[in-house]
Amino acid sequence: MSDIKQYDAVVVGAGFSGLYALHRLRSLGLSVQTYERGSGLGGTWFWNRYPGLQCDTEAMAYTFTFDPALYRRWNWSKRFAPWHEILDYANFVADELDLRRDIQFDTTVVSAQFDEDRALWHIGLEGGEQVDARYFVPAPGPLNAANIPPMPGLENFSGEWYHTGEWPIEQPDFAGKRVAVIGTGSSGAQLICALNSVVSELTVFQRTAQYITPARQRPLDESARAAWKDNIERLHEEMRQSAFGAPGTSTARSAHEDTPEQRDAVFQAAWDHGAQAFALATYNDLNTDEEANSWAADFVRRKIASIVTDPETARKLMPSYHFGTKRPVKADGYYEAFNRDNVHLVALGEEPIVEITENGIRTSEQEYEFDVILFATGFDAVTGQLFKIDIRGRDGQTLKDKWRNGVEVRTNLGVTTSGFPNMFLLQGPQAPSIMASYLFGIQINVDFVASIIEEAEKRGAGLVESTRAAELAWSDFCQALAERTFVLKTESFWTGANIASKPRPEIITIYMGGIKVYADRLEDIIAHDFKGFRFIPEHEGEAETITDAELEAWVRDKVDELVATTQG
Missing domain, CATH: 3.50.50.60 (FAD/NAD(P)-binding domain)
Structure with a gap:
């Protein structure tokens, strides 16, 4: 001892x-x-x-x-x-x-x-x-x-494969390659936005269509940083008193207080603001009231229809579950990516994966050939x-x-x-x-x-x-x-x-x-x-x-x- x-x-x-x-x-x-x-x-x-x-x-x-x-x-x-x-x-x-x-x-x-x-x-x-x-x-x-789902035949794949939760320290080079992304949660959405202009072909295998709202990423200048730093004590207390520990994540308003036009204006302002605003700072009953939830869900679906040019692809991207009942996903340019000629969508509910082959992925409909398979399948x-x-x-x-x-x-x-x-x-x-x-x-x-x-x-x-x-x-x-x-x-x-x-x-x-x-x-x-x-x-x-x-x-x-x- x-x-x-x-x-x-x-x-x-x-x-x-x-x-x-x-x-x-x-x-x-x-x-x-x-x-x-x-x-x-x-x-x-x-x-x-x-x-x-x-x-x-x-x-x-x-x-x-x-x-x-x-x-x-x-x-x-x-x-x-x-x-x-x-x-x-x-x-x-x-x-x-x-x-x-x-x-x-x-x-x-x-x-x-x-x-x-x-x-x-x-x-x-x-x-x-x-x-x-x-x-x-x-x-x-x-x-x-990391959740690496059991995929029959993965051991036979002759190309490279990675999981987002166990990513190599030395970054792989995907330029000009045919890449599959399995999963469209937060990690999948971010990958898709980052890689669509880099790879030769990007095929997205989607299990569940997501409600994805913009992040509105932007540089922070010194004045923006100073505004937070100069008021850190007040910021700390605001975070302590908020619902989700960050400014702009609380609201006391019900969606029923506004007209349809007013609601759309509120949703649009949150869409333009980005961050957590759409899910957390629009109305307080989105996750407890069926009608309020349907209004938020419908707004996102209308956005998808207006952004994605191919009607069939837009249909596959339309989420059907209650808004806000999965982790909110925020990504800039996600739906726009599917307007690119080199980006393709496979809805697994309609075309499930059968196995991984030596050359790629075989679904119930066809075999797709890839150089790289990326698993964005989340965590246990x-x-x-x-x-x-x-x-x-x-x-x-x-x-x-x-x-x-x-x-x-x-x-x-x-x-x-x-x-x-x-x-x-x-x-x-x-x-x-x-x-x-x-x-x-x-x-x-x-x-x-x-x-x-x-x-x-x-x-x-x-x-x-x-x-x-x-x-x-x-x-x-x-x-x-x-x-x-x-x-x-x-x-x-x-x-x-x-x-x-x-x-x-x-x-x-x-x-x-x-x-x-x-x-x-x-x-x-x-x-x-x-x-x-x-x-x-x-x-x-x-x-x-x-x-x-x-x-x-x-x-x-x-x-x-x-x-x-x-x-x-």
Whole structure:
């Protein structure tokens, strides 16, 4: 045992969650070691570096705000940061905060087992090394496990193939090549926009037609950057009070308040503005009212019909599901790309793929020859990377078993789950993560975890974990919110339905209530002696934990309030 390194905390992952966690936990005086499976910083931005990739949150809001001086020292070049600048920013943060000395790269954490006798986590690394830590902090990211669908015959393909989520560091050259793109989500749309003028032929294999609105990318000049930097404190508070953690992502208006002409004007203004405006800042009932949803969907379909010149191609590009029930996709020039003579569309619902051949892809109708196949098929989202680690809590129970292999995921606030003491998830299931401005969500998430650990240290408690009642209430709250919207009506990675072999969750793994409600809830929990958490050993006079009845009342009241005031 003396040969095993021991730390106060081990963080898994050196993406933005892991970097901020390392910084915050070190500020508590803890010894912290971070392990990163990649050779560099950035998390999902390290692995995803395909042509056209850019953030879909405005760059000045996709920046840490916890330190105004740090915020002001960084300059973005564009409204939406391209992937290479985001990697540069991750390295900037690590250097400014002196984080590298506690990060070990090219190291994969393969297991973590809780030792009840010693109140420690035994953490296994690929290659056989083990380390011990009092606190185990997984930060693998919700979009970090590439989904490579089983394609018959892929091993026979004689050309090159890549997945957007595992992109090579050295960029491939696609100039003049015949290229297939499978998938039209965010990564597929960005690839299509970036490659259509570079390759000789681009064939898009579309499973589901998407609602794609413009990003309106543009350079940021010094005056634009200064407007954000000079008001960083106000910006931080605006993000804290917003629904989705970024300015311009909230509205109090119902679509029923306007005439058809007025609605079209609102939608057109949002279309012209770009960013998140169309999905989040037009009307507050797009995801809860059938008629309001149909008005937004119809506007996008009319846009497609007006942009795409070939009626048959336009028909195939028309989405049929409820607007806003998949991740909003923003890309400049997407529909225009299909007017090019070298861009072709295959609708897989009408012409499914049969197999990959030596020379390309054979569908039910014909064989297409390609030099390159690009898979833009997304991720095994939210739980995928977590389940790659053999995590075992009390009595040796695995996290997979606790959550029934993803069928019944239950967390308390997305940061803890009962039976796994001293384990804190960062941007885990049922935290804001993918449904809010990611870096701002990280700050709230990590600050709360640091508060719990600081409280445990202050109390001299060896262990802290969620009560079962608290995690049942929070996960039920997430599910109740989803059920009051249209999200569960559509198959997507939000509902865990994007991977055929993955069990469909009975409890949704995402949280849709917005940053303000989440942050308010965390502050309330802290103000009431961390209700919903147990500190062990417990001390005399410690406040009673929240009761089941209190939790049930909070869930019921808050769901009603949210649905009445926001689109969820």
